[in-house]
Amino acid sequence: MTATNGQTTLSIRDLHVSVEDAEILRGVTLDVPAGEVHALMGPNGSGKSTLANALMGHPAYDVTAGQVHFKGRDVLDLETDERARLGMFLAFQYPAEIPGVRVASFLRLALNARRESEISVMAFRRLLLEKMQMLRMDPKFASRYLNEGFSGGEKKRNEILQLAVLEPELAILDETDSGLDIDALRIVADGVNRLRGSDLGVLVITHYQRLLNYIEPDRVHVLIDGRVVESGGKELAERLEAEGYERYGAATTSEDA
């Protein structure tokens, strides 16, 4: 919970990642300072989700070279849950459905894992209701089974609810806009914008510029073939929307829209 005073929250240096012996990331270097929102854009297959999962420590993603520091600490030797307790958070593109586990009881457990002393049941209830209200979620949502039978929009909203309750220092949003209609997109973006502040660093991973109309990035990075090929301000996202990724000579064909 230490304040980061504008220092770099996330620092990635020359990161190489393989999945089943195929190298997907081929030297990614990227910094996300505290309080800033960075967008990572790229065509399908460029390695965006691989980066998200490698940062979070998914066991199937093999880091073969490079470094990742979070709040100044090398995290590559940490388990996923240890990274989470340090303050890293990944909003999943496809969140797991866990039958029988209620949203509220799961979130209270997760919050307690982050805290030094347990939050009281009443205080947690208040917190949860407040955050659900912010995301315009029905309170009944709290007693449903985690992601089971949720619509695409409900799953994404549930990810942002977890982000709001857990208050991490780094949020990686992996294709949070996919599968959302415009109203849901607005609510989700609104939620993220309210959480923006002096401490939270955000890495928004997206294929399209659409989400960035609602969550305005401080910086935009373009990932092609496992490397960041260009970085710039938010105007870079607009240019990509107009021109596509072809100018980078990437194989950008199979869009999933």
Place this chain on the structure above:
Amino acid sequence: MTSTTRDLIADLSTSHGEPGWLRERRAAAWHVYETTPAPTWSDEEWRRTDTSWVDWDGAAPAANGADPARLALPMEVSSASALLRQRGSMVEVLYTSPEARDAGVTVVSLAAAADTDGATVADRLGTDLAPPSAGKLQAMNAALWSGGAFVRVPEGAKLTAPIVIVIDAADQPIFPRTLVSTGAGSSADVLEWWRSSQAATLGFANGCVELFVGAGSKLSYTHVQAWGSHTGSFLTQYASVARDAELATTNVTLGGRFHKGAIAATLTGPGANVRLNGMAYLDGEQFADHHTLQDHRTTDAASDLLYVNVLDGSARSVYAGTIMVQPHAQRSNAYQQNRNLMLQRGPRADSIPRLEIMADDVRCTHGSTTSTIDPMHLYYLGSRGLGLDQARSLIVDGTFEPVLDRIPDATVRSAVRTAVRAKLHGTAAA
């Protein structure tokens, strides 16, 4: 040996002052026991279940053994309608609530009821539901049961708190017997809990439960088997459910090294609605076999079964469930689901569903899943800060939750949840 056992049964019955009809039934049951062959591998029901460890020739009435451990009651006495505790063969009714007394509810030892409610007991004990002829185990229990519990909920009585039956054993074989009967339009929750301490050397338990659910009444019956780790345990639990009546049974299997449950519900009147629920958490070398029967003998009745096993260590489970729809039982609606979750590679679960549908206008379906913990689930929970053990235990909790959800009474549900968690977190494991 066998003739002396017969004399012993008669002597005990006399010394307990049992009525003549009961003494005769015990003698008749013992005869059935002696003339019924023991189960073998060649019987379909016993093909996966080894009973060679049972000392069939040594069966005898319970002797006075060590005093059972003083285990804490599963809930505050005052949150029950009545609390009956059997220790060895001795039964005490520890509590009856004013509500239960005013409603005319009877909770007494079965031995006492054979006297005070002789007509009802004679009419229902081991007659229609679980007669000695049902099998060698049922005959053994009918001859040898002692103590026992009798619950009668009169017509129209509606209880808001559960009736609790606790069976505590130490080292002597035990033969629990329970008879529950609900009058028309009544409503009650019954919790029966079999317990011995982990250190207890109890080797053999063979219990029999008969549930008569009267027209338009609601009964929820929850059975927890929490013997210590030495015990081999048999449970026969048969119910008949009348017109417009609702029955929910939940069988929770936690203890023992061996457990065999034969669970059946017979739907006898239109509008009958039955839920058969089960959950077992097995570890080490534990073995549990549940055979269930949803027996539709009437038109327009529904049954829904959910049995969940979670297996760790090198535990083994057998689930075999039959949906039977008699030829005239049109518009039956029956469902059966068995889920097995393996916490590692060692355990094994057999799942054998069977449909015997003899009517043509029915809806009967079944499903079975056996899975291990999905690594993606562990990753997702890990990404929220939960360590491996915490994530696994949450997933196990979640696997049982749909069954717990089906226990209508909150006090019972919470007592069961506490017992399952205690085992999961190793405080009750062998």
